[in-house]
Amino acid sequence: MNATIVEVARKSGTSLSTVSRVLSNSAYPVNEKTRKRVVEAAEALGYRPNSAARMLRSRRSMYIAAIVPSLNNPFYSTVISAIEQEVLASGYMLQMYSSNNDPELESRLLDLIGSVQAAALLISSMNWNEKLERKIRDLGIPAVFFDQIPEGYSGHYVGFDFHEAGRMAAEFLISEGHRDIAFGCGPFDRESRRQYRNGFCEVLDEAGISSADAIVSIAGAGSMHEYEMGVAIADELLRRKGMPTAVAVINDIAALGVIKRLEIGGVNVPFDVSVMGFDDIPYGFMMTPSLTTIRQPAEETGRMATRLAVSLIGDPGSECMNEIFHPVLIRRESVRRIGRIERKENSYND
Amino acid sequence: MNATIVEVARKSGTSLSTVSRVLSNSAYPVNEKTRKRVVEAAEALGYRPNSAARMLRSRRSMYIAAIVPSLNNPFYSTVISAIEQEVLASGYMLQMYSSNNDPELESRLLDLIGSVQAAALLISSMNWNEKLERKIRDLGIPAVFFDQIPEGYSGHYVGFDFHEAGRMAAEFLISEGHRDIAFGCGPFDRESRRQYRNGFCEVLDEAGISSADAIVSIAGAGSMHEYEMGVAIADELLRRKGMPTAVAVINDIAALGVIKRLEIGGVNVPFDVSVMGFDDIPYGFMMTPSLTTIRQPAEETGRMATRLAVSLIGDPGSECMNEIFHPVLIRRESVRRIGRIERKENSYND
């Protein structure tokens, strides 16, 4: 059905070798006239290279594979878009999958990726363990972790300083006059969340605020949607006697759940309580109140991870390559400054 | 590096043919004992089939390709997730790309997809023309359009009744007591938008409301982000002398822009003006006010398009297969009922 180089060779009156050389953009010298004849014949026949044959014979893969926990999470879909662009720009094709945080599926996807002989793997996984690591090593291709960097992982990665982000969130809240602060989250089931919490609590404790009392952790949140987790956090807050003046939430989507539930409960954000998110999803600035949050650079992460992977395809290089991004505070409306003066102003204004 | 069937054959003391039969799950009869030996040898060697070789030899593709306008749009990322699941469940692998509405890129992606010998193509494109159509036909594989069905397109598709959706939006607004209605949009550069508008205007005209006056179309919106388009729509509304009581917006993200800009301008949604979206993105219910909108079933579209494509791989079948989904009204907070009684109530309550 599709034309092959055999037909192109016949039509252009030259050999398979020559046709292959011009059609695969080989550096091998070919007479200009011959080249032109081949190109014209290929065009006339609508020739399209068979990538399976190419990969098989040349032992070079044209694919880069990527696995993210979810495509519906706006953070990851931004990362994936950047990966897609960069992969294409590097002359590769992309095979991307989402694991839904399901270790079984993740493992199956890795097998599939092994079968398609990808040249490199980009992965963000929350289910890291020895089995996963061995499986990835057995792929025999460069793997770059991003976003979630498992504790004890010693390979290539593009990370983010979650600890610093946690510190930044707490410092900001304190600098805005808050001392009665809650920290809303689910179980600390991934390294990123543990680090964020650690940074956050560290600052609270340094300021003489009990971090143990701050934590509002929803036990069954592992199986919930982030938003529902946020709702549950707000429920818990509403059940308590005293409301804090500020609550930092483990991610933006959960923060939206907190805000919505609080408002339904008659608690205004940010006037009654400030809410701080984390991630900087693209919808944060669209809401009312717009979300004050901490930016984890999604695009940059995707781009960097891809570049690193591509550079590793050439030479596997045994030493661990890595890059760490730092948090940026995004000040918007959902956190407000409190203190004597502001409090007065508000009591007059409201 | 990776074990091949040659090594598995050697290790299990049988022939290539037999190994291939068991490892490819062929229906061909193989002695149970032999089968077991082969499976064990394969496992011991960590054998993973080389899919390039398999595709090349068997002339069967393991890939289904998908092109969407954008991965960052939550509607499409939901569609894509459903496609991913269904593709994997059908035993295929997925190659998905986003075209960014860029005809050049789209065309390049189609060439790439031709090279990787995908078994089928799923595509949502706003840049349909003869060149695109020929290019897709030349691929020689079943193609299923979804979401955007170009006018005059005569192939397989999974569509949505945008005309009915437009009617539904207008009817709902009118039934809620609105007669001073605006319709916010960009240029009508795609069939879906034209149809939505046509349905909407039809109902307005039937009710004796001038649809021509209703339309607030942002000229340069082709190059804007949807949200910015919404902001521009609200700007235009604010510039006018009289505010309508309701505005229907061409999609949810633009509706968020409208709401935000209106609120900044001191116009409360829904008390001063009702805003109606379209798409039912997953964030609509998270906002305040939550978004009243019309649901275009994203998951169902992705799943159905994939099933259709898979069924077409077996037999190309010349007659056009299609499925059309119908709109569902999602009533939330951003549209409120108006009329004598409600108006009074509000003037007392505010």
Place this chain on the structure above:
DNA sequence: CTGAAAGCGCTTACAG
């Protein structure tokens, strides 16, 4: 600069 030939890893008629 050109071409004949081997072979990538697999599947599948064909013969037994």
Place this chain on the structure above:
DNA sequence: CTGAAAGCGCTTACAG
């Protein structure tokens, strides 16, 4: 039920 052999479409030493 088993195996020897051809060949998918290409690339790439090798020889000229």
